[in-house]
Amino acid sequence: QKKSKKSSETLTFKRPEGMHREVYALLYSDKKDAPPLLPSDTTQGYRTVKAKLGSKKVRPWKWMPFTNPARKDGAMFYHWRRAAEEGKDYPFARFNKTVQVPVYSEQEYQMYLHDDAWTKAETDHLFDLARRFDLRFVVIHDRYDHQQFKKRSVEDLKERYYHICAKLANIRAAPGTDLKIPVFDAGHERRRKEQLERLYNRTPEQVAEEEYLIQELRKIETRKKEREKRTQDLQKLITAADTTTEQRCAERKAPKKKLPQKKETEKPAVPETAGIKFPDFKSAGVTLRSQRMKLPSSVGQKKIKALEQMLMELGVDLNPMPTEEIVQMFNELRSDLVLLYELKQAFANCEYELQMLRHRYEALAKAGSIGPLSVEGTHPDGQAGLGLDEGKGDAKDQIIDVVGAPLTPNSVRRKV
16 A cells, blocks of 8 residues: 555656656646636745735825925925825925026126126026026026117126126135136127028028039048058059069169079068069979969069060060070069060059040130149149139039049050
8 A cells, every 4th residue: 555655646747758848837726726727826836926915014105295396385285194204395396496696786787797788687587587587598598678778689688697797706706716717708609590591491402502512522521541552552563663673673683693682681672563573493302483473463464464465465485494594584574574564554544634624624614613724734824823713604514623533544445
């Protein structure tokens, strides 16, 4: 009998294979109960615990009257409140913040605050409105008595108020104290509002014209950057050509004796854009001379085709016998030809831009916005330049682009 009881107590249901633990927990509970047919609210499972209310007595609430200390009319209101808080001040009255408007005496006004453009009655009226409306000058200007006093603008009221505040702060401050005096620039405020009114009163045509001019300015700046970049590349090519020529002349004039390695390092470095930079095979082992004639991957297909065409025009074999001297001379020749090709491209770009500028200048001259061009790059009076700043006309029809044309001659194929 004991064995049968133990076996019945230890009888459990195993979780089927492939079933997640959370799903199995929904089917069976610790008490081996069957799953419920309807949703039920039980104490088991993942849910928020209800508040446990104690057996203490509930604090009594009372419908009682109250007054707001922030109000000056003494209005009486009613609300529910705890009985223990009866007689206390209204707690939200502390959020009523007021602006401290300075008060001046008759003597201070006559000695320091007198102004010929403002009377004392008008100044008192301004400060009274400032206290009533907490320095909301738009409301003050609306409630201002323009019939009894002179008509004032919002800037005039602000200027008078802050001028008096600064004067009183200087008078009443102790000597040696660092003051933060408020300053109001009425002229700047008037100009700001005037500019804002002009901005809002623009017509749709003016807005469209401004957007068009902004886009044109961005295009001109972009072309200017491209022109500067092309100028730097052209300068590098010229420097590389000069450096290569000097090195070749020095190598021809120098004796055939081996020079120390220190002097080789002192030679001026040729820029990377100068022709072709062939890799150096300094690793140990056997290498082929023909491998040294192979063009590096940095040379593009366009340059390779142009180089082959130039070699064919010169009558040079594309795959010569790879002796030591032929390999060196062949690599130098191809490097010079690539440099020549790049210089020709740069020259064609400059010539194309010059031609575009001439066409623009001729179009503007025919329109009558600028004078005729007597000599290339000069005015009839002998001054240098194209005189593009003298043109005045419509913004859209006569926009002068002194930076360059949007098209480049690179898109057109040229035979080198």
